[in-house]
Amino acid sequence: MSEKIKLLLAEDDTNLGNLLSDFLKAKGYEVTLASNGEEAYSFFIKGNYHLCLLDVMMPVKDGFTTAKEIRKINTSIPIIFLTAKSMKEDTLKGFEVGADDYISKPFSMEELLARISAVLRRTIDEVEAQHETFFTIGNYTFDYQKRHLTHQGEFVKLTSKESDLLRLLCLNENKVLDRTHALKAIWEDDNYFNARSMDVYIAKLRKHLNKDENIEIINVHGKGFRFVVHV
Numbered sequence: 001m002s003e004k005i006k007l008l009l010a011e012d013d014t015n016l017g018n019l020l021s022d023f024l025k026a027k028g029y030e031v032t033l034a035s036n037g038e039e040a041y042s043f044f045i046k047g048n049y050h051l052c053l054l055d056v057m058m059p060v061k062d063g064f065t066t067a068k069e070i071r072k073i074n075t076s077i078p079i080i081f082l083t084a085k086s087m088k089e090d091t092l093k094g095f096e097v098g099a100d101d102y103i104s105k106p107f108s109m110e111e112l113l114a115r116i117s118a119v120l121r122r123t124i125d126e127v128e129a130q131h132e133t134f135f136t137i138g139n140y141t142f143d144y145q146k147r148h149l150t151h152q153g154e155f156v157k158l159t160s161k162e163s164d165l166l167r168l169l170c171l172n173e174n175k176v177l178d179r180t181h182a183l184k185a186i187w188e189d190d191n192y193f194n195a196r197s198m199d200v201y202i203a204k205l206r207k208h209l210n211k212d213e214n215i216e217i218i219n220v221h222g223k224g225f226r227f228v229v230h231v
Contacts, residue, residue: 005120006030008049010040010066011082012058020053023109024116037061041069049077051120056083064097071098078119082107135170138212138229142166151211158208161186165201169217169227179224 007029011017014035021033032047034040038061040054052070054063067079078100100119103112133144141150147163148155158166164186169177183190183198202217202225209215214230 004028004030005051006032006047006049007051007053007116008032008034008040008044008047009053010034010037010058010063011053011055012036013055020109020112024113027113029116037063037066040066044070045073051078051080051116051123053080053082053116056081067097067099076123078123080115080119132171133167135167137170137209138215140209140212140215142170149208156208161197161201162204162208165198166205169205169225173227173229176220176226177224182224 005028007024009017009021009024009031011020011033012035017033017035021031024031032043032049034043036058037054040052041061044052052067054066056063058066063081063083067081070077070079075098079098080101080103081099082103082105084105100123101115103115135142135144139151142148143150144163144167147158147160149158149166165182168182168185179195179198180190183194187194187198206217209217216226216228216230218226218228220226
């Protein structure tokens, strides 16, 4: 990123908050410091941030509640929780409300910096991947912009829905593509009729890709689909 990376830091311990803020600023980040969750949320809706660092135990509004509210208006911004707790249940709760990472106090400044860098790097890679339009799938190539699926010099022209769905599968190769996410991304609604429609398109894609036995679109019961290219 050419622009300065902006961090939103919420920490109710004034001394620690100032220490973290000064350290991160010295490392080149632009930091907005909030003393509680409510103040952090107010800053968030008015600003444009690349990552949030939220203390879990804060007055007025805790970190988990703040994260839930942030996730309602921005599903992709990275969130790292800072906490004095090390209970497994709290860690799980943090990930349930959308945490990208979790760091327990006391922690070293170097560890925090490494966690921030890793999460930002992963996020930037994911954003860049979202712009991909050309894919190699086993013995096939797929040009999303032209909607061409090519095998040994011969291509089929996919429908727009087939093309959108195949691209989503490609972007999530070897991962579980959540049914609800796919329905909302392509059909904009996860109702019953759209779900049945998506199953039809999955069947069509399997047929289009059946010339390479190493390619599979696997149903994951109750979750979605896993797109696998065996090598």
